[in-house]
Structure formats: C-alpha cells, structure tokens
Amino acid sequence: MTEGCRCADTQEHSGADLALIEPVLERYAGDPGSLIPVLQETQRVYGYLPKDALREIAAARKIPLAKVYGVATFYSQFHLRPRGEKVIRICHGTACHVRGAPEVTRVIVEELGAKVGETTEDRAFTIESVACVGCCGLAPVMIVGEQTHGQLDNVKARTIVATLREEAELARGEIPPSAEEEEPA
Amino acid sequence: MSAKAPVEITTAEGTTAIRICTGSGCVMNGSLDVADCFEKTLEEAGAHETVRVVRTGCHGLCENGPVVVVAPDGVFYPCVTPKMARGIVEKLVTDGSYVMDYLFRPAEGEEPIVRYSDVPFNASQQRIVLRRCGVVDPEDIDDALGLGAYDGLKKVLGELDPESLIAEIKASGLRGRGGAGFLTGQKWRFTRDAQGDTKYMICNADEGDPGAFMDRSVIEGDPHSVLEGMVIAAYAIGAHEGYVYVRAEYPLAVKRLRKAIEQAEERGLLGDDILGSGFSFRVRVKEGAGAFVCGEETALIASIEGDRGMPRVRPPFPATSGLWGKPTCINNVETLANVAWIIANGADAYSGIGTGKSKGTKVFALTGKVRYSGLVEVPMGMTVRDLVFGIGGGCGEGLDCKAVQIGGPSGGCLPERLMDTPIEYEALAEVGAIVGSGGLVVVDQKTCMVDFARYFLTFTQDESCGKCVPCRIGTKRMLEIVTRITEGNGEEGDIEKLEGLAIDVKRASLCGLGQTAPNPALTTIRYFREEYEEHISEKRCRAGVCLELSRYVIHADSCRGCAVCKKHCPVGAIWGEMKQPHTISVDRCIKCGVCVEHCPFDSIERV
Structure with missing residues (x-):
C-alpha cells in the first residue's frame, strides 16, 4: 500500500530461475483461493517476488498479471525488491512507541545510513518498521533475523548495530563467494 | 474448574511440575535455555521421573520473564537464569522447598511473595479464557485433556441439539471479543437460519492492533480451547468446514495451531464423525499476509478467497452470504475460547460474572x-x-x-x-x-498526546485499504494537520478542522477501520485540548517529545562538569568550565541526543 505504482517495471526481466516455483504452482493448481499462499511460498524461494515469477504465476493460474500485482502490492508481507541479508524489523506497536521506538529508529537509521524500508548499499541490512510483534511487555523491541532484542535504548541499539556490522564484515571476509550460494529450500 | 480459582497451578497427575513460560516474551529473555538447564539438572539429580518440566504458554507477567512456577504449590520465581534453575532444583530435590532469595519481591526490601496466585498482579484476575494458559504444555493434547479440554464438546455432542446450544450461549450473554461486541448467540442464530447446505465457520485470529497480543497468547498457550470452541460453533450453525485466519507475523502461534489440529484429529475430536456422533468438521489454517484491514469480516473473507483484502458493503452480512457466497460465521479467538467453559459450567455461571x-x-x-x-x-x-x-x-x-x-x-x-x-x-x-x-x-507525563494521535493516524492512514474516499483521503489530511502541529507549524483553526474532518470520516466510511480511525484524535482533542493549543500558539510540547518544539538542557544542580558531553557533541554546542555546570547552545544544537547517551549523571534532558 505504501509502495508507489511500478507496473512499468514488470516489463523487465529479473533473471530468476522459474523452475524453482514449478512445484509450488503445481501443488496449488485448481485451488482458486490460493493466490496468497502461492505468493508466500514464492517469496520463501527467492526472498522476494521477482517480476518474472509474478508473470509466471499469472500465466499458470490463467489470471491477469494486474490481479497478481494487485494482491502482491496490497499486503505488507510481500516485497518486490531484493532485501538485505539481515532484516532489522523495528517494532512500532503502541507500547514500543511510548517507550522510545522513534528514538531507537533514529539511531539505527543514522548508524546504517539507510532509511526505514530501504536496504543498505552493501545489501547487508534492510530496515523495516513493523506494526506490532506482540512482545509489548519488553518494549521497545526489534527483531534481527530470528533474534529478538527487547528493552532497547539508544546505547543498546548502537551496540547491537555495531555487533551486526562486525558480523557482516567477518562473514564477507571469511566465507569464499562460492560457499555463499546456497540452494534455496 | 471454578471461575473464581485464581490461576490454580496443579498438575493433572498431582506430581511436581516446573512450569516455565515459553511465550514469545519469555523466549526472548532466554527461557528455552533455562528449560533445558532445568531438565539437565533434574536428570543429574536423578529426579527427572518425578519432576516434570512443562514448557507452557504465557503466564502473564511478561516483564519478569522467564517466568517459572513450580507446582503443586505454585511457587513463583521471576527472571530465572540457568544458574538460578540449578539452585531451584537443588532445593526442590533435597527438601522439597523453595529458594527464598529467588522469590518475587514487589519492591526492594519488601517481604517476598511465595505463591504466584498471591502476587498483586494475579490477585484480582479471574481466568476463564486463560484457564489453561501457562499451565499446560500447548504441544501436548494429553495435558489439556487432563484439565478438561473437549469436555464441553463431549457434552454438546452427547446432550444438546444445535437449538438448545444456541439458546445456552445466548443466555450466557457472551458478546464478540473482537471489538464490535455483537451477541455471539445471535450471530450463530443468523448463520444457522440462513439458507444453504454449505456453511463455513471462521476463527478470526488476525490480531492487528499495535499493542495487543491477547489472541496470540491464547493460541500459543492453549490452542485446544480455540479449536474446541470452533467445533462447538460449527455444530451450532451446521458447518462442516472451517478456517483459522491467523496473522503471518505470529509464526509460533501458526506452528502450535497446526500441531493442535493434527493431535485433535488423531483423537477423533476433529475431522470426520467426531466422537462417533456423526458430526464432521475440518479446520484449515490460513496465514494472513500483513494487512490490518483484514480483521474486518468482509475483508478477511476476500483475503481467504485470494483477493486484496478490501471490505464490501453490508448487507448482505456474512451470516447469509460470506465465504464463496455461502453463509459464514466469523468469531474472534477470545470469543471462541469462552465457549467450552460456558457449556461445561453453564450459562448462569458465566452471566453471573460481569x-x-x-x-x-x-x-x-x-x-x-x-x-x-x-x-x-x-x-x-x-x-x-x-x-x-x-x-x-x-x-x-x-x-x-x-x-x-x-x-x-x-x-x-x-x-x-x-x-x-x-x-x-x-x-x-x-x-x-x-x-x-x-x-x-x-x-x-512523558507522552505527548498530539504525537500519540499522530502515531495512530500514521498507522490507520497506512493501513487504509483505499476503497472509500473519506478514509483514504480523510485520514491523510488529518495526519497532515496533526503532523504540522507536532512540527510547530500548526495554525489557528487546525483543531476545528480536525474535528470536522473526523466526523466526516466516521460517518462516510464503509468499514470499521474508517469509522473508528478518527477516535484517537477525537479523544485526545476532547480530553487534552490544551496540549494541542500549546503546540499551536505557544510552539511548546510539554512532554518534550516533539523534536522541533523541544530542546536539550543540562540541569545545573546535578551536572558535575565532567565535560564528557562536550567531548561527544558533534557540533560543539556545549560549553563550560571543568567541574562547573555546562550549558547547551540552543542555536547550535542539532538535537542528536548524543550528549544524553553519554552523560554519566543523567543531567541532560529533553524538555
């Protein structure tokens, strides 16, 4: 809802390997209500929704691309652009808001040099704002990958970002590029 | 189980059990490691067969996590670490008592409270929906069965016909807990009376309100209470298929729900010919994809059908034309979790409360x-x-x-x-x-009510599906006005403009989102009008929250002149002699807040 119209973008090719989603399309073929699960699984495969994949889904399900695009842009869970290796999700639930989430966000944005909703230039991090992760008792909260950090303040947020940066640099320096190409599940 | 029983912690078998919370909050505080440590220490002490470690859902007191309650006495330990776990086990196996030092104290120096039910936080609570939350292992159906799960369903299928079941729920006075407060029995009545052979039962677990986690905790802590409620509701309305529409942001809830469905099916409590009654009901889990508006009934239905989750005009109501055009009953998680208790304890027991x-x-x-x-x-x-x-x-x-x-x-x-x-x-x-x-x-006092209204409007404006003009554009204009007030650009007449717009948005929007979106702004204006006025005419934010209207000051009485702030200030806005109180230049200060983070004496404040 927040992303602007980018219909024209879908004419380009993203170079995604479409064979990867064939099993998904097959499994849901003939189930008219399953467009959302199909998109969810497609995103699980690629990490985002590549343009080619959207076109493939439309063709396979015999529905207009506009409909697929409409659904994909309606729900905040779907992403049309690749995201960073690690997604930093800062909770902006009410409890987090009154306990300092805006300050924490400001610090993280400042430290990483990318705005909320953006990915850092090195594709290491994406900063996202989420409505509520339901850990209000420990507000303010942010989730990095699978890990949740609670009771944050500016100092704690800066320390966490610094650690994450170090980890990212270490990972880049030590793992040869070939080992990074994991087979998507 | 009596309604008044305050969080009674007894095990089905009467054995000793260490109940450790594995709700999302406690997991964040390391409860999984603590649980492992309990198990390991018990095994080392040779007590793993007499003392059970139960990984439960939310106990409630999230801030004191990981929360541990030891049954049968209900001894409560807050903020448990692996080291504490070893101490607790040691004491438990040597003389069966508790570790005094680890008990909960309301405040420093106060007497400790032993039992979880005696903590002030629990003393005046009354648990019906959460009757088994924090007590049972949500991934083990036997645990729930031992504490009365599906007893209500057995009674319904054995003794009641749908008509008397609906009458019972109506008599209890149960109202929808999702927000609107519609009589649940009445909703079932409408769906039962609707024409059609195929009907659907949907559980709305799309808990989208920021700052709310009740439904998540119920599903994570006791999924069977929700499933049992669904089967009973399906029997009442005559549905054989159902969905739980759950937020995708709740992965643990989704996992536990799927497991609970599987276990209930194995025991013949869900699926074909439930408990040999001839009644069949199947449940599927549908994961939402992140849209607040999908909590609205007709939007939720559109989402299950695979479309954009946009509400439509009612009537026809879902009770007559819902999912795929068939009669559909949609109940909230908490509503359904009440149902089995009402059946087991009677409508009078329920309506006697409240x-x-x-x-x-x-x-x-x-x-x-x-x-x-x-x-x-x-x-x-x-x-x-x-x-x-x-x-x-x-x-x-x-x-x-x-x-x-x-x-x-x-x-x-x-x-x-x-x-x-x-x-x-x-x-x-x-x-x-x-x-x-x-x-x-x-x-x-540190919350600015204008900023608070802006926060909620930002949320609703972003989540507005865009179908109705009053909601799509009205909330946007309202947000613009509130934002300019918080930025110090408010004008005379802005408050009146907001009030006028709010009424239009409420009156002309199609669904609950638009009809209620202006409420946070309206109530803050109603009760905190003076704060709005201060922002507009005095350009002042009394809570020190609105950045453009606040400044940083050093309190001279507590400043010791250590110069740490001066050293860290990126623009050289702080000056002062060593060991003398320092001062911040308002003109130079860029309000980055670095000084506050570094001050060792908490002398700097934003006002």
Whole structure:
C-alpha cells in the first residue's frame, strides 16, 4: 500500500530461475483461493517476488498479471525488491512507541545510513518498521533475523548495530563467494 | 474448574511440575535455555521421573520473564537464569522447598511473595479464557485433556441439539471479543437460519492492533480451547468446514495451531464423525499476509478467497452470504475460547460474572508505562483504575499516570480523572473509548498526546485499504494537520478542522477501520485540548517529545562538569568550565541526543 505504482517495471526481466516455483504452482493448481499462499511460498524461494515469477504465476493460474500485482502490492508481507541479508524489523506497536521506538529508529537509521524500508548499499541490512510483534511487555523491541532484542535504548541499539556490522564484515571476509550460494529450500 | 480459582497451578497427575513460560516474551529473555538447564539438572539429580518440566504458554507477567512456577504449590520465581534453575532444583530435590532469595519481591526490601496466585498482579484476575494458559504444555493434547479440554464438546455432542446450544450461549450473554461486541448467540442464530447446505465457520485470529497480543497468547498457550470452541460453533450453525485466519507475523502461534489440529484429529475430536456422533468438521489454517484491514469480516473473507483484502458493503452480512457466497460465521479467538467453559459450567455461571450488558471476563494486554505489564484477564465491570493500579501497579518511576489508551487505533484515550469508568461496552463507549480487542496502553507525563494521535493516524492512514474516499483521503489530511502541529507549524483553526474532518470520516466510511480511525484524535482533542493549543500558539510540547518544539538542557544542580558531553557533541554546542555546570547552545544544537547517551549523571534532558 505504501509502495508507489511500478507496473512499468514488470516489463523487465529479473533473471530468476522459474523452475524453482514449478512445484509450488503445481501443488496449488485448481485451488482458486490460493493466490496468497502461492505468493508466500514464492517469496520463501527467492526472498522476494521477482517480476518474472509474478508473470509466471499469472500465466499458470490463467489470471491477469494486474490481479497478481494487485494482491502482491496490497499486503505488507510481500516485497518486490531484493532485501538485505539481515532484516532489522523495528517494532512500532503502541507500547514500543511510548517507550522510545522513534528514538531507537533514529539511531539505527543514522548508524546504517539507510532509511526505514530501504536496504543498505552493501545489501547487508534492510530496515523495516513493523506494526506490532506482540512482545509489548519488553518494549521497545526489534527483531534481527530470528533474534529478538527487547528493552532497547539508544546505547543498546548502537551496540547491537555495531555487533551486526562486525558480523557482516567477518562473514564477507571469511566465507569464499562460492560457499555463499546456497540452494534455496 | 471454578471461575473464581485464581490461576490454580496443579498438575493433572498431582506430581511436581516446573512450569516455565515459553511465550514469545519469555523466549526472548532466554527461557528455552533455562528449560533445558532445568531438565539437565533434574536428570543429574536423578529426579527427572518425578519432576516434570512443562514448557507452557504465557503466564502473564511478561516483564519478569522467564517466568517459572513450580507446582503443586505454585511457587513463583521471576527472571530465572540457568544458574538460578540449578539452585531451584537443588532445593526442590533435597527438601522439597523453595529458594527464598529467588522469590518475587514487589519492591526492594519488601517481604517476598511465595505463591504466584498471591502476587498483586494475579490477585484480582479471574481466568476463564486463560484457564489453561501457562499451565499446560500447548504441544501436548494429553495435558489439556487432563484439565478438561473437549469436555464441553463431549457434552454438546452427547446432550444438546444445535437449538438448545444456541439458546445456552445466548443466555450466557457472551458478546464478540473482537471489538464490535455483537451477541455471539445471535450471530450463530443468523448463520444457522440462513439458507444453504454449505456453511463455513471462521476463527478470526488476525490480531492487528499495535499493542495487543491477547489472541496470540491464547493460541500459543492453549490452542485446544480455540479449536474446541470452533467445533462447538460449527455444530451450532451446521458447518462442516472451517478456517483459522491467523496473522503471518505470529509464526509460533501458526506452528502450535497446526500441531493442535493434527493431535485433535488423531483423537477423533476433529475431522470426520467426531466422537462417533456423526458430526464432521475440518479446520484449515490460513496465514494472513500483513494487512490490518483484514480483521474486518468482509475483508478477511476476500483475503481467504485470494483477493486484496478490501471490505464490501453490508448487507448482505456474512451470516447469509460470506465465504464463496455461502453463509459464514466469523468469531474472534477470545470469543471462541469462552465457549467450552460456558457449556461445561453453564450459562448462569458465566452471566453471573460481569455487569448489565457486559458479561464474563475480558483479556487485556496491559502495556506501556506501567510497572507490571503483561496479559491479564479480569471480570467485566472492574474499573480501569483497578486494572492499571491494582493489577499493573501504576506507572512506577515516580511519574504520574496521564492517560490510558484503550482499544488501539480504533479506540480512545481516557484521562486519569476518568479512570473510575468500569470496563463495560456501553460505559467505555460513552467516554469515547471502546473495549475493543483489548489493547490497554498506559502513558505518563512523558507522552505527548498530539504525537500519540499522530502515531495512530500514521498507522490507520497506512493501513487504509483505499476503497472509500473519506478514509483514504480523510485520514491523510488529518495526519497532515496533526503532523504540522507536532512540527510547530500548526495554525489557528487546525483543531476545528480536525474535528470536522473526523466526523466526516466516521460517518462516510464503509468499514470499521474508517469509522473508528478518527477516535484517537477525537479523544485526545476532547480530553487534552490544551496540549494541542500549546503546540499551536505557544510552539511548546510539554512532554518534550516533539523534536522541533523541544530542546536539550543540562540541569545545573546535578551536572558535575565532567565535560564528557562536550567531548561527544558533534557540533560543539556545549560549553563550560571543568567541574562547573555546562550549558547547551540552543542555536547550535542539532538535537542528536548524543550528549544524553553519554552523560554519566543523567543531567541532560529533553524538555
């Protein structure tokens, strides 16, 4: 809802390997209500929704691309652009808001040099704002990958970002590029 | 189980059990490691066969996690670490008693409280929906069965026909807990009476309000209470297929729900020919994809059908034309979790709790600037003050409670002076708030009410599906006005403009989102108008929250002149002699806040 119209973008090719989603399309073929699960699984495969994949889904399900695009842009869970290796999700639930989430966000944005909703230039991090992760008792909260950090303040947020940066640099320096190409599940 | 029983912690088998919370909050505080440590230590002590470690759902007191309660005595240990776990086990196996030093103390130096049920946070709670939350292992159906799960269903299938079942639920006075408060029995009646062979039962678990986590905790802590409620509702309305529409942001809830469905099917409590009654009902889990508006019935249906989750005009109501055009009943998680208890204990027992038109209990997510935050369940009719001060322990930190926000983005802010309002659908509506789904956020003097209104409008404006003009454009214009007020660009007449727009948006929007979106702005204007006026005419934010209207100051009485702030200031805005109080130049300061982070004496404040 927040992303602007980018219909024209879908004419380009993203170079995604479409064979990867064939099993998904097959499994849901003939189930008219399953467009959302199909998109969810497609995103699980690629990490985002590549343009080619959207076109493939439309063709396979015999529905207009506009409909697929409409659904994909309606729900905040779907992403049309690749995201960073690690997604930093800062909770902006009410409890987090009154306990300092805006300050924490400001610090993280400042430290990483990318705005909320953006990915850092090195594709290491994406900063996202989420409505509520339901850990209000420990507000303010942010989730990095699978890990949740609670009771944050500016100092704690800066320390966490610094650690994450170090980890990212270490990972880049030590793992040869070939080992990074994991087979998507 | 009696309704009054305050969080009784006894095991089905009467053995000793260490119940450790593995709800999302406690997991964040390391409860999984602590649970492993308990198991390992018990094994080393040779006590692993007599003492069970139970990984439960939410106990409620999230801030003191990991929460551990040892049955059968109900001894409570807050903030348990692996080291503490070893000490607890040692004491337990040597003389069966507890470790005094690890017990909960309401405040430094106060006497410790031994039993979990005696903690002030729990003392006036009454648990019906959460009857098994924090007690049973949510991934083990036998645990739940031992504490009465599916007893209600057995009674329904054995003794009641759908008509008398609906009459019983109607008599209990149970109203929808999702926000609107419609009589549940009436909703079932409409769906049962609707024409059609195929009908659907949907459980709405799309808990989208920021600051609310009741439904998530119920599913994570006791998924069978929800499933049992669904089967009973399906029997009442004559549905054989159902869905649980659950937020994708709740992966643990999804996992536990799937497991619970699987286990219930294995035991013949779900699926074909349930308990040999001839009645069949299948449930599927549908994961949402992140859209607040999908909590609205018709939008939720559109989403299950694979479309954009946009609401449509009612009538026809889902009860006559819902999912795929068939009669559909949609009930909220908490509503359904009440159902089996009502059947097992009788409608009279339920309607005996609560007041006038608001019967039973309500679960709240008590959060914000409150001493004890977490999940609470209280009888309807309790005052907001008793909830915030009696159970939540007040604001703490020496700050005064300023307001309570009830009902999230659809609800309103009540000022402190109205906190004696009882928690009832009608009483809260009268003062501009709603019972809503149950988010209850306490705020103190450090919260700016204009910024608070801006926060909620940002949320609703972003989540507006865009179908109706009043909601799509009205909330945007309202947000623009509130934003300019917080930025110091407010103009005379802005408050009146906001009020006018708010009424238009409420009147002309199609669904609940638009009809209630102006509430946070309206109630903050109603009760905190002077703060709006200060922002506009004096360009002042008394809470020091609005950046453009606040500045940083060093308190001369506590500043020791250590010059740490001066060293860290990126623009050289701080000056002062060593060992003398320092000063910040308002003209130079860029309000980055670095000085506050580094001050060792907490002498710098934004005002």
